[in-house]
Amino acid sequence: MxxxxxxxxxAFSVVQHYAQLKLLQPAExxxxxxxxxxxxxMKMLDxxxxxxRTTQHFAPVVAEYVGIDYSAEMVAAxxxxxxxxxxxxxxVGDARDLSRFEDNSFDFILFSFNGIDFVSHSDRLKVFQEIRRVGKPGGYFFFSSHNLQGLEREFDLRKHLSLNPITTYVNLVMFTILRLINRSFTLEQLKASSHVIVSDExxxxxxxxxxxxxxxxxQQLAPNFSEVKVYSWKTGLQITREDELRSNSDMWLYYLCVIQ
Ligand SMILES: C[S@@+](CC[C@H](N)C(=O)[O-])C[C@H]1O[C@@H](n2cnc3c(N)ncnc32)[C@H](O)[C@@H]1O
Known part of the structure; x- marks a missing residue:
């Protein structure tokens, strides 16, 4: 992957897209x-x-700011x-290998807009370990990640029907492509999984x-972080109740954690 x-x-079009984004998401x-x-x-690692997108908001307010990305094209933009x-x-730098940074270097580490979701499961665990190593104990890690409960909704045909026939048509086209591209997964398999890797739209x-x-x-954060708080990306509100967390179907969620 x-x-x-x-x-x-x-890719040029993808870099152009991110280079013109300006607004913070409500949770940010x-x-x-x-x-x-x-x-x-605070010394911050982005x-x-x-x-x-986040540089313009955070760099002016922190004591020191370092931003890295494994795409040389993104960094150039x-x-x-x-x-x-x-x-x-x-x-240019990869979150899986933060060896250029000393232990306990940063007070606040951000991996915004689901950037962590583009490495394999084992690499994801490596990234968490690296963040803990370069973060100061008691410092913070804030990131977002795609929500499997939101994907379940996308995989469910009934959730795509609307009173507006044009909306239903567009939804059904996207639904069909999503299901065809990920045909090795059924809705039942998603429901039985704790995490999956798919191609979304x-x-x-x-x-x-x-x-x-x-x-x-x-649970995945527990070996390296504590006091995890979850925020809706859309409203910026903290989700405190377990039942609310279990039924939440935002496409992604933000997590604020204390580095151990
Ligand atoms: C969805 S974009 C978000 C970009 C920016 N943070 C924003 O919020 O607009 C995800 C970014 O993470 C970068 N990325 C993904 N995996 C990475 C890794 N292992 N190390 C460094 N950057 C990575 C991608 O190149 C991409 O620029």
Missing amino acids: DGINQKTYA EKILELFRDRWSS LGVGGG CQKRFAASPDLRLE SHNFRLKTYYIRPEAQI
Whole structure:
């Protein structure tokens, strides 16, 4: 999956797309606000920085900012976007190998907009270990990941029917492509899984994307992080109740964790 994803993130149209994004997602705004009194003393690492959507919001408020991305094309676009700030560290680098950074280097590590979902399961666990190593104990890791419960909804034909025939038509076309491309998976298999890797509609099905159930994500974080809080990407509200978490079908969720 890694080669396909890395190639997609190097593609001109994909780089152009991320290079023009500006707005923070509601959950990211929430965190920006939550830490407003602390940013000025924090050293931040922005993993999978892409075209710099988050750079423009976080770099001006933190004490030190480093952004890395494994796509040299993304980093070049990001450097061009922030050419007026030559002191910003924007470098080509892979989240699976953070060996360029010393242990306990960062107060806040961000992997926004599901960037972690484009590596294999074993590499994902490696990324978490690396983040723990380069993060300061008591520091924070904030990231989002695709929600398998949201994907279940996409796999369910009944959820695509609407009173508007045009909406139903468009939904059914996308549903058919999704199911054909991922024909090795049935809805029942998704329901029985804690995580899966599928091709979803983003960037025209050119990515292999990891989806995980929120409860499984919290368990997966336990060896390296504590005090995990989950936020709806859409509303920015924290999801505190277990039943709410189990029934949530946002396509992705944000997780704020304390580094152990
Ligand atoms: C969905 S884009 C998000 C870009 C940007 N963070 C934003 O929010 O607009 C995911 C980014 O993660 C990067 N990425 C994926 N896997 C990575 C890895 N293992 N190491 C570094 N960057 C990675 C991709 O190249 C891509 O730029």
